[in-house]
Amino acid sequence: MVSVILHRLGLLAFFSLSQRLLDPLLYVILSILRSIRRLMTICQDEAMSIVRLACQFDGTRPFGPASTLKRYLSILGWQIHPDASLSGPEHFGVSLMDDSCDWICKVFRQAWPHFLITNLNRKGTGDFIPHHSLTARVFASFPPEEQSLLIRNAVGGFQIAATQKMWDSDTPITCPLCGLEDSRSHRCLECIPLAEVRNRHPDAIAILQSERPDWVFIPLAHSSPDAIVQRAFLKTIKFDYDLPQLDVGSKITLYTDGGATNPCDAEARLAS
Amino acid sequence: MKRVPQVVTDMLHELATFHKNEVSRLHNVLEYLVDLNRCRIGALKQGFNIVGQPEVLEADISASLLPPKAMRLDALDFLKSFAPAHYVPFV
Numbered sequence: 001m002v003s004v005i006l007h008r009l010g011l012l013a014f015f016s017l018s019q020r021l022l023d024p025l026l027y028v029i030l031s032i033l034r035s036i037r038r039l040m041t042i043c044q045d046e047a048m049s050i051v052r053l054a055c056q057f058d059g060t061r062p063f064g065p066a067s068t069l070k071r072y073l074s075i076l077g078w079q080i081h082p083d084a085s086l087s088g089p090e091h092f093g094v095s096l097m098d099d100s101c102d103w104i105c106k107v108f109r110q111a112w113p114h115f116l117i118t119n120l121n122r123k124g125t126g127d128f129i130p131h132h133s134l135t136a137r138v139f140a141s142f143p144p145e146e147q148s149l150l151i152r153n154a155v156g157g158f159q160i161a162a163t164q165k166m167w168d169s170d171t172p173i174t175c176p177l178c179g180l181e182d183s184r185s186h187r188c189l190e191c192i193p194l195a196e197v198r199n200r201h202p203d204a205i206a207i208l209q210s211e212r213p214d215w216v217f218i219p220l221a222h223s224s225p226d227a228i229v230q231r232a233f234l235k236t237i238k239f240d241y242d243l244p245q246l247d248v249g250s251k252i253t254l255y256t257d258g259g260a261t262n263p264c265d266a267e268a269r270l271a272s
Numbered sequence: 273m274k275r276v277p278q279v280v281t282d283m284l285h286e287l288a289t290f291h292k293n294e295v296s297r298l299h300n301v302l303e304y305l306v307d308l309n310r311c312r313i314g315a316l317k318q319g320f321n322i323v324g325q326p327e328v329l330e331a332d333i334s335a336s337l338l339p340p341k342a343m344r345l346d347a348l349d350f351l352k353s354f355a356p357a358h359y360v361p362f363v
Contacts, residue, residue: 134291138298146306153305158312177315188308197304197311204304207297219305221298224290226283233280261284268288270276 017139017151026112029072032065034101040084051084051096076115089114090129091231134221154218160184184216227267
């Protein structure tokens with residue numbers, strides 16, 4: 001089993017800044033879920049027996065693949081049900097029988113920050129759930145040279161003097177540019193020799209001072225509080241239509257009028 | 273599309289607006305952080321106006337046993353042949 005470590009804020013930032021990097025624990029869980037989903041297509045009985053075993057396991061020491069899956073899921077705050085559906089915190093949910101591997105991975109990646117936040121106890125985490133893909137999208141819009149500066153900023157590359165003093169007792173806790181006490185907020189909002197930079201970015205300063213003070217510590221896009229309501233609403237929709245049985249070998253053509261509101265936003269998209 | 277309740281449509285519009293604003297906010301702040309870090313690194317590199325930093329003295333290596341220029345294989349050779357005073361190897 002991949003051991004669970006107390007995730008640090010820098011780690012959260014690191015995985016939030018990339019759309020490809022995965023936390024090792026999440027990688028393992030997604031590999032297991034993908035395997036079960038594929039097995040569901042090839043041999044449904046075998047897959048369902050794994051699901052049943054996982055559901056029945058209620059111990060803390062896993063002894064095989066099914067119990068390991070159950071243990072991982074319980075660490076993340078997810079539950080597995082006998083119908084091969086998984087339900088998680090904040091109304092996240094997937095079905096190992098009906099949903100695609102891509103969708104399962106997408107939902108788990110979206111729910112991942114919730115797990116990290118509940119395991120964090122650091123400044124800057126605030127009372128919000130970070131929006132993983134939104135942060136990564138904004139970050140990717142910067143050129144590589146600027147991305148390297150932002151990564152260093154997010155993962156602790158520019159340590160404040162108080163942090164440096166933990167490693168070297170000779171380091172003073174004062175700002176090397178102005179002599180006042182060095183801190184994140186001092187660097188971003190107060191340091192006098194850097195006033196010229198602040199004058200060039202009045203909007204950013206206003207955001208840091210009033211709307212997003214937690215971004216002084218780590219700039220991660222917030223998830224909308226409405227996203228939980230939206231997921232809860234989607235869960236109420238029952239797809240119990242009498243769909244025709246289709247022959248897998250034949251070509252199927254589906255027609256849609258293409259109408260959609262907010263087509264560029266996966267969470268707010270509404271298609272006909 | 274008309275069958276979707278107005279409340280839900282409004283909620284999704286609000287969600288999309290929130291995301292757009294969040295992208296704009298984050299982009300603004302990240303641009304500022306790039307500029308800030310770049311200027312701060314530049315100021316620290318100049319060094320002349322840095323206050324409160326201890327003066328780092330050059331290390332005194334005159335009493336060092338290892339030749340100061342010895343690196344890698346040279347250092348290894350020196351260490352292999354090194355013996356303290358009055359050391360008699362066990363044969």
